[in-house]
Amino acid sequence: MSDHYAVVGYPIAHSKSPLIHRLFAEQTGQDITYEAILIDSDEEPFAAAIHQLRQMGYKGLNVTLPYKLDAFELAQTHTERAQIAQAVNTLIFHDDGTIEGDNTDGAGLVMDIRDLAGFPIAGQRILIIGAGGAVQGVLKSLLDEQPASIRIANRTAARAVALAKRFQQEAIPISGGDFSALSELPAFDLIINGTSASLQGKVPPIPPSVLHPHSLVYDMMYAPTPTPFMQWAQQHQPDCTVRDGLGMLVGQAAESFWRWRHIRPNVADVLHQVRRYITSSG
Numbered sequence: 001m002s003d004h005y006a007v008v009g010y011p012i013a014h015s016k017s018p019l020i021h022r023l024f025a026e027q028t029g030q031d032i033t034y035e036a037i038l039i040d041s042d043e044e045p046f047a048a049a050i051h052q053l054r055q056m057g058y059k060g061l062n063v064t065l066p067y068k069l070d071a072f073e074l075a076q077t078h079t080e081r082a083q084i085a086q087a088v089n090t091l092i093f094h095d096d097g098t099i100e101g102d103n104t105d106g107a108g109l110v111m112d113i114r115d116l117a118g119f120p121i122a123g124q125r126i127l128i129i130g131a132g133g134a135v136q137g138v139l140k141s142l143l144d145e146q147p148a149s150i151r152i153a154n155r156t157a158a159r160a161v162a163l164a165k166r167f168q169q170e171a172i173p174i175s176g177g178d179f180s181a182l183s184e185l186p187a188f189d190l191i192i193n194g195t196s197a198s199l200q201g202k203v204p205p206i207p208p209s210v211l212h213p214h215s216l217v218y219d220m221m222y223a224p225t226p227t228p229f230m231q232w233a234q235q236h237q238p239d240c241t242v243r244d245g246l247g248m249l250v251g252q253a254a255e256s257f258w259r260w261r262h263i264r265p266n267v268a269d270v271l272h273q274v275r276r277y278i279t280s281s282g
């Protein structure tokens with residue numbers, strides 16, 4: 001009999017996770033089902049909905065907006081990376097009845113940048129834009145790669161400063177500030193947009209001086225065509241490399257699949273198929 005998995009969120013119809021996990025299962029010969037389930041907390045509390053799914057025999061869930069913090073609260077044990085992120089995107093229902101929370105977003109981002117794009121993070125000067133849940137979720141994984149430094153820039157500077165302080169460690173300088181302070185700093189090697197500005201069709205007002213010809217400019221958002229942030233980077237520095245967050249999405253899914261099934265799918269192959277699907281369906 002198949003093992004059941006799902007992604008839960010609100011809204012959820014747009015989710016590409018069922019497609020990605022179906023491709024992983026086909027590729028690795030795993031007998032699983034994976035569906036998208038809408039949880040409307042006005043109708044049923046998040047925790048009650050999750051416990052019901054567990055009782056129905058689900059083995060694990062992915063959790064997306066707006067429930068990553070609720071999933072953190074609900075899990076009885078956490079991986080170190082989920083504990084640090086204070087947010088959970090993967091729930092594992094163990095046979096002894098316990099629910100473990102993990103966060104695979106950082107692993108997905110690093111997998112995409114380092115392994116799929118072939119861009120080494122070690123020794124690089126990183127600029128990360130945004131200080132919300134997504135950025136909080138990936139900082140530990142980026143620091144584990146031993147970059148030269150990390151600068152966090154955010155519209156609300158105080159959030160960037162607080163985040164930098166929380167992740168401060170002796171070996172790697174990490175600092176925070178607003179967008180305007182960036183014009184006083186040298187260009188960065190890796191620039192990651194972790195804001196939701198692209199979802200609104202906007203580009204954070206950062207100075208083009210952050211770009212150099214060999215920068216990798218990464219937008220966590222993905223789309224069938226280059227995002228506004230990727231377009232902005234290419235207008236100001238045509239030689240830089242741009243990349244959207246589809247590989248991060250497939251990478252975090254692969255890490256969840258690994259946690260549930262103990263098998264690592266071929267991420268590059270599935271990313272290629274998902275990209276083709278997204279481009280053809282507009």
Ligand SMILES: NC(=O)c1ccc[n+]([C@@H]2O[C@H](COP(=O)([O-])OP(=O)(O)OC[C@H]3O[C@@H](n4cnc5c(N)ncnc54)[C@H](OP(=O)(O)O)[C@@H]3O)[C@@H](O)[C@H]2O)c1
Nearest residue numbers: 130131132133134155156194195196197204220245248249
């Ligand atoms: N590819 C993937 O697998 C993946 C995974 C996770 C997230 N994401 C993406 O990451 C993005 C951020 O998600 P999140 O969960 O971190 O959201 P969030 O917690 O709501 O944080 C939003 C962030 O964006 C900033 N922001 C919003 N609108 C802005 C604007 N017009 N100009 C400048 N900054 C703006 C906010 O700044 P303030 O602090 O000033 O409000 C905050 O830093 C989303 O696009 C999401 O789709 C992608």
